[in-house]
Amino acid sequence: MLDPRTTNKDAYTLILEAIDSHIYKPGDRLVESELAERFGVSRTPIREALQRLETQSLLTRDGRSLIVASLDHSQLSELYVVRGELEGLAARLAARHAAPEEVKVLRDMLEEDRKLIGDPEGLSRANRRFHKQIHLGSHNRFLVQQLDLVHRSMALLATTSLAAEGRTEQSLDEHARIVEAIEAGDGAAAYQALRDHISEAFVTRLKLDAQAVEAAE
Numbered sequence: 392m393l394d395p396r397t398t399n400k401d402a403y404t405l406i407l408e409a410i411d412s413h414i415y416k417p418g419d420r421l422v423e424s425e426l427a428e429r430f431g432v433s434r435t436p437i438r439e440a441l442q443r444l445e446t447q448s449l450l451t452r453d454g455r456s457l458i459v460a461s462l463d464h465s466q467l468s469e470l471y472v473v474r475g476e477l478e479g480l481a482a483r484l485a486a487r488h489a490a491p492e493e494v495k496v497l498r499d500m501l502e503e504d505r506k507l508i509g510d511p512e513g514l515s516r517a518n519r520r521f522h523k524q525i526h527l528g529s530h531n532r533f534l535v536q537q538l539d540l541v542h543r544s545m546a547l548l549a550t551t552s553l554a555a556e557g558r559t560e561q562s563l564d565e566h567a568r569i570v571e572a573i574e575a576g577d578g579a580a581a582y583q584a585l586r587d588h589i590s591e592a593f594v595t596r597l598k599l600d601a602q603a604v605e606a607a608e
């Protein structure tokens with residue numbers, strides 16, 4: 392897990408991590424001089440990083456300023472479809488290729504993550520670690536790259552679906568089912584368990600968005 396406060400990271404990674412950890416949220420303005428000061432980096436690499444992030448659609452223009460992009464409703468559905476399939480594929484491949492040591496790491500995570508119940512931020516980080524471990528367990532570098540892309544776009548969602556009440560324990564139970572299938576070497580079951588997990592996360596997300604609309608009215 393990367394920590395934004397550690398040095399020797401490039402400006403791009405630093406800004407990306409700040410978006411990912413919601414220091415900068417969708418709609419927030421990113422100002423070159425402020426970023427340079429915050430990260431102790433000169434303005435040229437910051438400018439280059441901002442251009443790169445804009446090319447990747449993680450930032451968007453609002454008049455003359457650059458703001459963190461947000462996902463509209465159809466982009467959100469599109470993202471979850473791709474995520475479900477790719478994560479499912481990763482689980483299927485992990486069931487076939489993950490080393491016993493890698494499965495053990497997943498098992499240990501299940502246990503450790505239970506201790507984080509009540510800490511949404513911690514759980515959100517743990518969730519990312521868990522999924523990343525499955526990606527790596529697939530032993531397919533192209534898939535890992537594609538999943539990194541998907542997860543980068545997930546950073547544009549204002550809140551984590553784990554913040555939803557009651558979702559935490561259910562989500563951890565789903566994680567347990569995924570690990571069981573991977574451990575059993577059952578690719579089809581692992582694929583299905585992970586697809587279902589992402590589908591539940593999407594349902595939670597839609598409910599959260601509906602509540603947010605209600606609250607704004």
Ligand SMILES: [Zn+2]
Nearest residue numbers: 518522562588
């Ligand atoms: Zn999860």
